[in-house]
Amino acid sequence: MTKYIIRRLLQTIPVLIGVTILVFSLMHLVPGDPAQIVAGEGASEQTVENIRERLGLNEPIPVQYGTFLLNAVQGDLGASVRSGRPVMDEIGSRFWVTVELAVYATIVAVIFGLIAGIIAAVRHSTFADSGIMVVALFGLSMPNFWFGLLLIQWFAIGNWMPESLEFLKMRPSGWGDSWRQIILPVLTLGTGGAAIIARMTRSAMLEVIDQDYIRTARAKGVSEQVVTYRHALKNALIPVVTVVGLEFGGFLGGAVLTETIFAINGMGRLTIDAIRTRDFPVVQGTVLVISVIFVLVNLLVDISYRFLNKRIDLN
Amino acid sequence: MSEETVNQPVTAKRVNPRVESYKQFWRRLRKNKGAVIGGILILFFIVLAFVGPWIVTSFTDLRPNATDLTNKLAGPSAAHWLGTDGFGRDIFTRLIFGTKLTLYVGFFSVLLGGVIGVIFGIVAGYYGGRVDTIIMRLMDVLLAFPGILLALAIVAVLGGSLTNVIIAVGIFSVPAFARIVRGSTLSVRKLEYIDAVRALGASDFRIIFKHILPNILSPIIVQASLRVATAILTGAGLSFLGLGAQPPAPEWGAMLNEGRQYMYEAGHVALFPGIAIVIVVLAFNIFGDGVRDALDPKMKK
Amino acid sequence: MSSQEIILEVNNLQTSFNTDAGEVRAVDGVSFKVPKGKTLGIVGESGSGKSITSLSILRLLAKNGSIKGGEVLYKGQDLLKLTEAQMRKLRGNEISMIFQEPMTSLNPVYTVGQQIGEALKLHQNMSKKQAHDRSVELLKLVGIPSPEKRVKNFPFELSGGMRQRVMIAMSLACDPEILIADEPTTALDVTIQAQILELIKELQDRLGMSVVFITHDLGVVAETCDYVAVMYAGQVVEYADIRSLFHEPKLPYTIGLLNSLPRHDIDQEKLEPIEGNVPSPYNIPTGCRFAPRCPAATDLCRAKMPALEPDEKGNQVRCWIYSEEWDGEAEVEIYGETRIAKGRGSKTVLSD
Numbered sequence: 019m020t021k022y023i024i025r026r027l028l029q030t031i032p033v034l035i036g037v038t039i040l041v042f043s044l045m046h047l048v049p050g051d052p053a054q055i056v057a058g059e060g061a062s063e064q065t066v067e068n069i070r071e072r073l074g075l076n077e078p079i080p081v082q083y084g085t086f087l088l089n090a091v092q093g094d095l096g097a098s099v100r101s102g103r104p105v106m107d108e109i110g111s112r113f114w115v116t117v118e119l120a121v122y123a124t125i126v127a128v129i130f131g132l133i134a135g136i137i138a139a140v141r142h143s144t145f146a147d148s149g150i151m152v153v154a155l156f157g158l159s160m161p162n163f164w165f166g167l168l169l170i171q172w173f174a175i176g177n178w179m180p181e182s183l184e185f186l187k188m189r190p191s192g193w194g195d196s197w198r199q200i201i202l203p204v205l206t207l208g209t210g211g212a213a214i215i216a217r218m219t220r221s222a223m224l225e226v227i228d229q230d231y232i233r234t235a236r237a238k239g240v241s242e243q244v245v246t247y248r249h250a251l252k253n254a255l256i257p258v259v260t261v262v263g264l265e266f267g268g269f270l271g272g273a274v275l276t277e278t279i280f281a282i283n284g285m286g287r288l289t290i291d292a293i294r295t296r297d298f299p300v301v302q303g304t305v306l307v308i309s310v311i312f313v314l315v316n317l318l319v320d321i322s323y324r325f326l327n328k329r330i331d332l333n
Numbered sequence: 334m335s336e337e338t339v340n341q342p343v344t345a346k347r348v349n350p351r352v353e354s355y356k357q358f359w360r361r362l363r364k365n366k367g368a369v370i371g372g373i374l375i376l377f378f379i380v381l382a383f384v385g386p387w388i389v390t391s392f393t394d395l396r397p398n399a400t401d402l403t404n405k406l407a408g409p410s411a412a413h414w415l416g417t418d419g420f421g422r423d424i425f426t427r428l429i430f431g432t433k434l435t436l437y438v439g440f441f442s443v444l445l446g447g448v449i450g451v452i453f454g455i456v457a458g459y460y461g462g463r464v465d466t467i468i469m470r471l472m473d474v475l476l477a478f479p480g481i482l483l484a485l486a487i488v489a490v491l492g493g494s495l496t497n498v499i500i501a502v503g504i505f506s507v508p509a510f511a512r513i514v515r516g517s518t519l520s521v522r523k524l525e526y527i528d529a530v531r532a533l534g535a536s537d538f539r540i541i542f543k544h545i546l547p548n549i550l551s552p553i554i555v556q557a558s559l560r561v562a563t564a565i566l567t568g569a570g571l572s573f574l575g576l577g578a579q580p581p582a583p584e585w586g587a588m589l590n591e592g593r594q595y596m597y598e599a600g601h602v603a604l605f606p607g608i609a610i611v612i613v614v615l616a617f618n619i620f621g622d623g624v625r626d627a628l629d630p631k632m633k634k
Numbered sequence: 635m636s637s638q639e640i641i642l643e644v645n646n647l648q649t650s651f652n653t654d655a656g657e658v659r660a661v662d663g664v665s666f667k668v669p670k671g672k673t674l675g676i677v678g679e680s681g682s683g684k685s686i687t688s689l690s691i692l693r694l695l696a697k698n699g700s701i702k703g704g705e706v707l708y709k710g711q712d713l714l715k716l717t718e719a720q721m722r723k724l725r726g727n728e729i730s731m732i733f734q735e736p737m738t739s740l741n742p743v744y745t746v747g748q749q750i751g752e753a754l755k756l757h758q759n760m761s762k763k764q765a766h767d768r769s770v771e772l773l774k775l776v777g778i779p780s781p782e783k784r785v786k787n788f789p790f791e792l793s794g795g796m797r798q799r800v801m802i803a804m805s806l807a808c809d810p811e812i813l814i815a816d817e818p819t820t821a822l823d824v825t826i827q828a829q830i831l832e833l834i835k836e837l838q839d840r841l842g843m844s845v846v847f848i849t850h851d852l853g854v855v856a857e858t859c860d861y862v863a864v865m866y867a868g869q870v871v872e873y874a875d876i877r878s879l880f881h882e883p884k885l886p887y888t889i890g891l892l893n894s895l896p897r898h899d900i901d902q903e904k905l906e907p908i909e910g911n912v913p914s915p916y917n918i919p920t921g922c923r924f925a926p927r928c929p930a931a932t933d934l935c936r937a938k939m940p941a942l943e944p945d946e947k948g949n950q951v952r953c954w955i956y957s958e959e960w961d962g963e964a965e966v967e968i969y970g971e972t973r974i975a976k977g978r979g980s981k982t983v984l985s986d
Contacts, residue, residue: 036474040486047490142697155622159614161566163573164589164607171600228696230738236694237733238753238804239725252743264479271480275570279593290574293489305478305486312479 023321030317034310035087041306042086045298046079055298056099095303100295105303109285113307115193116284119276120269122204127211127265132258134212135219139254140246142224150216157213162272166206166279173202191281207276211265218261222254229253256326263319267312358551361627368623374616382432389430395423397430397583406599415605418588419595424602427583428609434584435613438499438568438577439561445503446564447557450510455541455549457511458518469515472508484567485576493576495584501571502564513556517549551628558621562614569610585610640707641844642668642691642812647704649683649690658915660686664704664870665942665950666863668812673838673845675855675876677891678865679912684848685734687865688814691846692731693721708812727757730805734817736797740789746773746800747785753807772803776833795826799833806837813838814846819854831858852895856880864888867913867923870942874949884951886968887924893969906969922954929969930955932962 045052053070054061061069069075073096074082089095095105138150172178174190189199226232227250235249274286281287285304292300362368389395401421409416415424457468475483487501521527522545530544569586571577578584580591585606592603649661661683668674676684689695691706693713706713708729713721725731730753733739741749750772751765760768766785773781776799789797798818805813815834819827835858838845847858855862855876862879864872864887872885883889890908910927913919921938925931935954942952954960960975 032470033473033477036470037477040474040478044486044490049492155615155618156611159562159566159618160611161569161573161586161589161607161614163570164603164610167589167593167596167603167607171596171603175597175600230733230735231741233694234733234739234801234804235741235752237692237725237731239722239727239756240752241722249741253741256743267479269480271478271482271485274481274485275574278574289485293485293576298489301486301489305482308479308482309477313477 019325022324026317026320026324030313033313037309037313038087038090038306039083041302041309042083044302044305048298052298055296058099090306095306096299098292098300099297100292100300105299108288108300109303109307112283112285112288115282116270116273116277116286116308117311119193119203119207119273119282119284120266122200123208123211123269124262124266126204126208127215127269128262130208130212131215132219134216135258136223136246136251138216138220139223139227142227147220151220154213154216157209158217160210162206162210163275163279165209166202166276169202169206170279193280193282193284203276203280203282206279207269207272210272211269214265215258215261219254219258222257223250226250226253256323259323259326260319263316266315270308270312358627362624365623365627367619368627371616371618371620371623374612375620378432378436378613378616381429382436385429385432389426393426395426397427398422398581406595406602408599408601416599416601418602419591419599424588424605427588428585428605431583431585431588431606431609432613434495434578434582435565435569435610438495438502439565439613439617442499442502442564442568443506443557443560445499446506446560447510447553449503450507451514451553453507453511454514455518455545458515459522459537459541459545465515468511472511475504475508481567481570484571485574488571488576493571493579495572495578495582498568498571498577502567505567506560506564509560510553510556513552514549517552518545521545521548551624555621555625555628558617558624562617562621565610565614565617638669638672640667641670641709642846643705643707644687644691645705645707647687647690647706648702649686649695650700650702651696652698652700655916659702659918660699660868660915661690662868662918663942664863664865664868666861666870666873668844668846669861670844671838671842672860673847673858675859675862676846676848676865677850677852677855677862679850681912681915682865683868684850684865685816688731688816688846688848691814692725692729694725694731723757726753726805726810727808728810729812729814730808730810731814731816732798732801732805732818734820736794736801736821739801740797742789744788745785746787746789746792750785750800750804750807753804757808768807769803772807773800775806775837776800776803777829778803794822795829798822798826798830802830802833802837806841809841810843812844812846814848816848817850818847820849820851834858852891864891867918868915869923869952870950871924871952872950873942874951875947878947878949884945884949884956884973885924885953886928886930886955889968889971922952930962930966932960934959934961 045055048055051066053066053073053075056073057066057069074085077085093106095109097104098108101108134150134154138147141147169188170190173186173188176184176187179187187198188202189196190202192199193203194200232245232249235245240249273284274289276282277284277286278290285308289301289304292298292304386397399422401417403421404413404417405419405421407413407417407421413423413425415428418424418427453468453472457465478486484498484501484505487504488497491497491500527540527544530540535543568577569584569589572584572586573590575587575590578587580587588606589603589610592599592606595602643666645665647661647664648659651658651660664683664687666674666676676687678684686695686699689699690701691713693701695701701714704714708724713724716724740746747766747769750769751760751762754760754765754768755762770781770785773784778784778796778799784792784796789800792800802818813834818834819830822830831854834845834847837843845858847855849855859876861873861875863870864879864885866887872879872883872888874884879888880892883892887908890906893906894908908927913923913926919926919936921934921936922928922931922940925935928935932954938954940952940954940957942950943957944950945956955962955966955973955975962975964975966973966975
């Protein structure tokens, strides 16, 4: 087990290096002169030259990458072109907004997905099963940004709402402590993931239910409930764990769209604004931070999966 | 026994087993409701994408970019089935003209990502060793950018246009193909007959194309169908963010973006393009699910 | 035999499965008796319905299976008429079962002790502590070394033979009246097989339970059983005490089976396999199900299915040769052995 953790940690290092190389390259792959981009379009030749000097753009590319990596490890991701502030400061509190959003969305996806998946599996081949699976298929096929727009129309604008339901009215934008601001973005982001987890849980449960050890449990005289929840579910959850990690990462990325719709001041919106204004140091910074978190979460999931799965691995 | 009776059954039985297995697959596919409905819907959208605009322009005065500011944000009516948008353009017409753009993004990005991914996957699975390690680490790096982020970063570099969306979504699809194809290649390569063919002196190229590729076609088809669904969603998302198709192109994601501004006064502008996306994506998802079930003998009781 | 107490009696059991290709009658006319404290062997080729029979007794069929008819009398009570809740009280308590695949029959996420203890807590209201202590005892009983340690192991930490011992310990937890063992040794190495068989026999002697032993191996039957029910294509075709079956098999199929077995007590020129194949459940012959392969089959055999009829000793056989209606020779030659037919038909039609 320890050996596995060490090996897995070592495997992560080249991936992280690859991620930094790719993010570093962003700036250099953009058509045009990086110094010009940083300086902005109207800048004088002297300014551009100064920036080139200051950012070390005259150095050979490998040296530039080395500097970039060294700085990044120390938390220095350069400065925003637009505001001149360090990228790290720009990200600052926005980081936690996005993480909070993704965590809530994960919780919603896991709870709804698990419950729906278990019901569908337990009531296999019934109306409940087909109903849940159709809804899940829709959830999977729906652009979540569109779903977000619908939610805003229904529950934030809510022209249809009778007065008695007005208390349910949500806020169409922003992020804060109020549930009125949190529920809609979290649902927007989490629904697709819930659909994926529901499908996954159902098929895992159905596979487990056919196993010999389930028959053994029945032969012992335990009730169907115990069979389902004690014997089957614990086994079925193992493959679902991996999906949860992937979903969390997907939510970090997907937050770009959700934050745009709900005008939430998180990392996703920062990224989009930076792309629009060609503020590449900020783009690099947010992409790097999100990816690194994603890689680390997956590392954790893999290790815990392995830990759970060690009992299943026959050899 | 006469010569005839000896020869005839032999020639009659000479069916290519591969053709036979495709036939069997086809039979099972036709029995799968999801695959049939999904397939028909996909065909319908393909026909609509190419014939629809022609029908609209031939039989009506409606044009996708014809503005009518006196009649903007009108609700559905006999003249404008799905109403008009903020410029008074007919939403129904725009949706029909946009079908092609949506399918383009779906098909071409998956084609691009599929070809690259399959090559990577086969090479990694077939040769193994260091080549395998390098390719798969590279795929891990691409997979380290969650969800739409990779496509977003690529579009950020290339600039916003439909072609760049196709490239970005294509690259975004590469790792999924590479992983699945590598796994299948590994299991096929282990089969004894591959050793036998190699012992007969077949070249790697020949083994890959004649013996491995046909055997791993099924997971590729399933993956492609499901991937088109994801690609359409991702492409629409990029256009929605203003990083894809540029106005006035009637791309569905871009239409949603425009409709966003009128949410308070005219909800339908943002409603219908979304429904269109859902139906197309649903078609590819149920088709992919159906093909997978038809191919998977485990699902058969 | 009639003097003995019968603990389990199955009469004309019928079990069907719903498949894509329609309804399949996997078990169609199974009858046998298990005397208290004795071992009944159910033998048959794979697909003859012996496992389905055992699962039907405990009503543990897969979702697409259902029992269509017959009776399963346990201490005179028809199990098929019990409610699911009543049935659960019997399972693992009075009637327990061990399965063919020890590798997959234990739940991978629970320890051995938890899995043995589950039945104890359920049926005997034991506390966690009591169940644990009893589990250790049971592991010792089935011959597992250092049971105090093993009780905390997960199944993946045990070998196949060990796991089957755990399965046996689990099935014995509540001192059952009947143990149904469904090919308990098939998946194991030969040396382990012998150990497990020995263990089951020894435990039976010690605990006085009845055993239903399902196997395809006549050698195992000879070593372990008191009575044998031979199954063919979903039916019991011969039921006899072990002596009669091996010394004087009546049914052509049984004779054929024994003939195809290597024996040490007589000189054999060569082993003779039975020609042909077991009929597919989708295409069952109308008459006697063995008729297409039977060397003595007549038109009667091919047209009408014989009933399972008792003889003077209480053994039973499903064959026209031993009925009044027999339309073949008076002396029938089967795989080199001769049997005297009971009835003498008016015609003496010789069949191939």
